[in-house]
Structure formats: C-alpha cells, structure tokens
Amino acid sequence: MDLLVTGGLVVAPEGPRRCDVLVEGGVVTEVGAGLRAPTSAEVVDAAGCVVLPGGVDPHCHLVQDIPAASRAAALGGTTTALSFTLPEAGEPPAEAVRRAHDLSADEGSLIDLGFHASCYRPNALTAAEVADVASAGADAIKIFMAYGELGIMASGDGLFRAMSYAAGCGLPVQVHCEDGEVIEALVEQAGEAGRRGARAFAASRPPVTEDLSVERTLAVAALAGARCYLPHLSTAGAMARLRAHRSGPHARRAPVAAEVCLHHVLIDDREYDGARAGDFLVAPPLRAAEHLDAVRTALSDGTVDAVGSDHSQDRTPVDARIAGGPGAAYGIAGIGARLPLLLSWGRRHGISLERLCHLLATGPARAFGYAPRKGVLAPGSDGDLVVWDPEVAWTVQETSFPDGTGTAPYAGRSVTGAVRFVSCRGRALVRDGSLAGGHPAGSVLRPNGAP
Numbered sequence: 001m002d003l004l005v006t007g008g009l010v011v012a013p014e015g016p017r018r019c020d021v022l023v024e025g026g027v028v029t030e031v032g033a034g035l036r037a038p039t040s041a042e043v044v045d046a047a048g049c050v051v052l053p054g055g056v057d058p059h060c061h062l063v064q065d066i067p068a069a070s071r072a073a074a075l076g077g078t079t080t081a082l083s084f085t086l087p088e089a090g091e092p093p094a095e096a097v098r099r100a101h102d103l104s105a106d107e108g109s110l111i112d113l114g115f116h117a118s119c120y121r122p123n124a125l126t127a128a129e130v131a132d133v134a135s136a137g138a139d140a141i142k143i144f145m146a147y148g149e150l151g152i153m154a155s156g157d158g159l160f161r162a163m164s165y166a167a168g169c170g171l172p173v174q175v176h177c178e179d180g181e182v183i184e185a186l187v188e189q190a191g192e193a194g195r196r197g198a199r200a201f202a203a204s205r206p207p208v209t210e211d212l213s214v215e216r217t218l219a220v221a222a223l224a225g226a227r228c229y230l231p232h233l234s235t236a237g238a239m240a241r242l243r244a245h246r247s248g249p250h251a252r253r254a255p256v257a258a259e260v261c262l263h264h265v266l267i268d269d270r271e272y273d274g275a276r277a278g279d280f281l282v283a284p285p286l287r288a289a290e291h292l293d294a295v296r297t298a299l300s301d302g303t304v305d306a307v308g309s310d311h312s313q314d315r316t317p318v319d320a321r322i323a324g325g326p327g328a329a330y331g332i333a334g335i336g337a338r339l340p341l342l343l344s345w346g347r348r349h350g351i352s353l354e355r356l357c358h359l360l361a362t363g364p365a366r367a368f369g370y371a372p373r374k375g376v377l378a379p380g381s382d383g384d385l386v387v388w389d390p391e392v393a394w395t396v397q398e399t400s401f402p403d404g405t406g407t408a409p410y411a412g413r414s415v416t417g418a419v420r421f422v423s424c425r426g427r428a429l430v431r432d433g434s435l436a437g438g439h440p441a442g443s444v445l446r447p448n449g450a451p
C-alpha cells in the first residue's frame with residue numbers, strides 16, 4: 001500500500017507539474033519534488049510519462065460480470081467504476097443496491113465500485129423508497145424516459161415526483177433522455193413498412209427524440225428543484241439546451257451535470273452501413289458527423305462534465321419489429337478503452353491534460369459525491385493513479401481489454417499513448433501495461449455525506 005512514483009508530469013489540482021507522488025497506507029500523503037520512499041514502498045519511475053488520478057467511469061452496467069469488467073477497467077487506467085444496479089421484477093431499488101454491494105464483495109473486483117440505483121417502476125416510486133436508496137449508499141437514482149416496451153419508462157408526473165423525492169434527500173437524479181413515446185411510434189411505423197436492421201434501429205431513435213426529452217427533463221427539474229445528471233448526451237440540440245438552461249433563471253435551483261460517452265465522441269453513424277454494424281447498436285444510437293462536432297466542442301469548452309463508457313456486460317435484444325436478425329442486440333463495451341482512447345483523441349485535438357483529467361476522473365467523482373477521495377491527485381486522496389506514456393503508438397486489438405463481453409467495438413483503432421502502471425489505494429493493478437496479478441481487493445464506495 002506504500003508507493004512512490006517519481007519524475008512524472010503529475011496532473012494535480014493546481015495544474016500539471018513535474019514531481020513525485022507518495023502514497024502511504026493506500027492514501028496520497030505528498031505530491032512534490034525530491035520525495036523519499038519508505039523502505040516498504042514500491043518505486044515507479046515515471047520519467048517521460050504523465051501521472052493522472054485513476055480514471056472514474058461514471059456510466060457502466062457491470063453486475064453481470066464484475067470481475068471481468070474490473071480487469072479491463074484496470075488495464076485501461078480506470079480505478080473506480082460507477083455501475084447501475086439491475087433490480088429484479090418487483091424488487092425495491094434500495095434492495096437492488098444492497099444486493100449489488102453484496103455481489104461486489106462476494107465476486108471480487110480489482111477496482112473500487114459505486115452504485116447508481118436504477119428505478120424500474122418510476123411511476124410507483126415513493127418518497128420512502130428514495131430515502132431508502134440514499135440510506136443504502138447509492139449515489140443517485142436513475143429514471144428512464146424511454147423503454148416503454150420494457151415497462152420501465154417514466155411518465156411526466158412520475159419524473160416530477162421522483163425528482164421531488166430525490167431533491168428532498170439530496171440525491172441527484174439521472175435521467176435517460178430519449179422520448180420513448182415518439183420512439184414507440186417510429187418503431188411501429190418502421191416495423192409496418194418492413195424496415196429492419198441497424199439503420200432502422202438508429203432511425204427509430206433520431207436526434208430530435210433526445211432533444212425533446214432533454215428539454216422536458218430540464219423543465220421538470222426546474223419545477224421540482226432537483227439536481228440532475230444527464231448521461232450519454234449525443235446531439236447538438238442537447239448541448240444547446242444544456243447551455244440555455246445553465247444561463248437561464250433555473251440554473252441554481254436545478255443544477256445539471258452532463259455526460260457524453262466515448263462512442264458518441266469517436267464513432268459516427270456510418271458504421272451502421274458497415275460489416276460490423278451490429279456491434280455498434282447502442283441507445284442513443286451513433287450520430288451523424290454534425291452531432292459529433294457539437295459533442296467535441298462541448299467537451300473542450302466545459303459544457304460537458306464527464307465522459308463515460310456506457311459499458312454493458314450484457315446486451316439487450318432489439319425490438320423484434322425492427323431487428324435485423326434473431327440475435328440482434330444493443331449495448332456497447334468500453335470500460336477499458338475509455339481513458340486511453342479519450343486521452344489519445346484529446347491530445348491530437350489540442351485539449352489540455354487538465355481538461356481531459358477533469359472529464360475522465362475529477363468531473364465524474366464530483367458529480368456523484370466521491371471527490372476529493374476519488375478523481376483527484378492530492379494529499380488525502382486515495383492512492384489511485386495512472387502512469388501514462390504519451391509517446392507509444394499502438395492499435396487496439398480484439399484482446400486488448402478482455403472484459404468478457406465477447407465484443408471489441410474499438411478494435412482496429414490507432415491510439416497514441418499507453419497505460420504503463422495503475423494503482424488503486426496504493427496497490428499495483430497494472431505493471432508494464434499488464435495485469436499485476438494478486439487478489440481482487442476493490443471496495444464498495446459510499447458517496448460523501450452518505451449515512
């Protein structure tokens with residue numbers, strides 16, 4: 001648990017500087033020049049490398065295979081993953097949180113985990129259930145404005161009540177912003193017209209369905225006085241509405257944090273015409289180039305607070321009315337790729353290390369109440385860090401991030417910069433770019449101020 005990382009360019013809260021980082025008992029005790037290691041410490045030479053706080057992935061669905069996902073995460077420099085729970089039929093959301101905590105302890109994770117409480121019966125949610133979610137140690141509740149076909153879509157009044165209850169106990173509300181009612185009509189129409197496959201899937205969830213839902217969600221949040229977090233925003237219209245809300249009269253009463261996901265930054269919808277189209281089915285779908293441009297601008301100008309992977313251990317079957325074949329399913333893998341691929345893309349596009357560090361670690365940790373323990377490299381923070389060599393050029397292989405999903409949507413991409421060393425609470429997870437071995441010792445996190 002004692003570690004000294006020497007001579008790297010350390011991305012500290014006050015900006016990058018060349019210095020050392022000392023971790024003792026799993027916690028950062030000093031960041032400065034000429035530090036001496038206790039005899040028990042592992043010493044890592046980071047000369048020529050960048051030292052970042054361990055990545056915090058704000059958006060994953062891991063409970064089907066936590067150990068495998070945690071290995072891919074570690075290889076990609078992510079030391080904290082915030083996963084959605086997966087309630088069973090009729091299970092109260094807080095029970096699913098407690099079950100996820102038990103599962104994490106039983107199965108073992110290399111990295112630390114926190115949980116967002118999925119609410120699958122949003123229109124029947126009670127104030128007591130939301131308060132119990134906070135007591136169970138979740139960092140947010142999650143409401144879906146889509147997926148009527150799965151029976152989990154919130155109505156307008158359901159959204160308002162959920163937001164009011166969450167505001168009452170200080171929990172942020174995550175809202176999946178796609179207008180499920182309009183999507184249902186488009187799926188039905190496509191099915192009747194015989195349109196099938198990846199293009200039909202994407203066309204059933206067009207940008208305007210996201211824009212409508214973002215607008216409605218922000219208006220309801222203002223009425224309820226709720227703090228919200230909007231995951232996987234992907235359209236130019238969503239970014240415009242976000243900025244309008246923040247410069248409008250309700251910004252203080254209803255503060256909003258915004259996330260985009262790696263695939264909506266890197267991959268455009270031309271993949272839906274390619275041989276691997278099925279690998280890129282995800283909701284919201286990949287977007288046209290003009291939306292990627294808007295998302296990229298929002299990443300660099302500060303509109304976006306966090307970049308997630310939306311990593312899904314399991315995929316969901318595509319609605320039979322528009323499925324291109326019997327096995328068609330949606331959901332994307334990316335917990336391993338997120339940090340190295342965003343760093344590579346960001347440096348090529350002139351985005352500062354501080355900004356990339358914010359998007360990959362500090363912003364997600366802050367949004368859910370885990371900073372400065374997580375997402376920051378400063379005395380008192382956990383000894384979670386990544387040593388990243390900015391010069392190495394490599395190509396993502398099918399096997400680069402063995403996450404157990406059986407898919408590798410980023411395979412074939414050229415990347416500049418490689419993860420060399422990773423620690424979680426001072427313990428080495430990755431040395432020389434490979435898993436260090438050793439027993440999974442990740443812990444379950446509760447946000448600041450949780451009971």
Ligand SMILES: [Zn+2]
Nearest residue numbers: 059060061310
């Ligand atoms: Zn998701």
